[in-house]
Amino acid sequence: SQQGEEDPQALSIQEGENATMNCSYKTSINNLQWYRQNSGRGLVHLILIRSNEREKHSGRLRVTLDTSKKSSSLLITASRAADTASYFCATARGGIYNQGGKLIFGQGTELSVKP
């Protein structure tokens, strides 16, 4: 079954609020990545967290990784209307399963930030 699964599937918030999206996966990983997709565009890489890291920040983004629970969360603080997009987590498997760069994407969370 799917390696990465996000929840919620859709999230609607007001500008200025925080948005939290979760991702669960099933197998051991080398790293986990988050991507954003604006309507009609390709995916854009946001942040990569390695399996030996627990938390990472980039601007208004905060990502956590719990390998014991096989889960990750993406927090967007002080959201803006421009953050409206779909957000995907993607996992790269580790060790002998690394398969040279292959990522498995989840189904995504559709975030709507209302002005």
Next chain:
Amino acid sequence: DAGVIQSPRHEVTEMGQEVTLRCKPISGHNSLFWYRQTMMRGLELLIYFNNNVPIDDSGMPEDRFSAKMPNASFSTLKIQPSEPRDSAVYFCASSPREQGNQPQHFGDGTRLSIL
């Protein structure tokens, strides 16, 4: 630097016709990925190349699909003959290194409609 360039951006054709999608990866990137995105199935990896060599084509739906990478700066995905169920957005992505420790850079996709 230019990003990943895909052409055409939109393609509408009748079933049975041959369709060729093109991709120019970012210069210096040696991994290239072809994805298909639909509402029902999400983002699916079709095939990927490392150093112009196909590594994993297990995601290619059937023999009607083929992909080539004749050199480091060009790849094609061909569907022959096309069917209405092939309608989707097809993305090409590249990354600078193998092993899945680098983010993937996506083009803006080709929106394919088979009538």
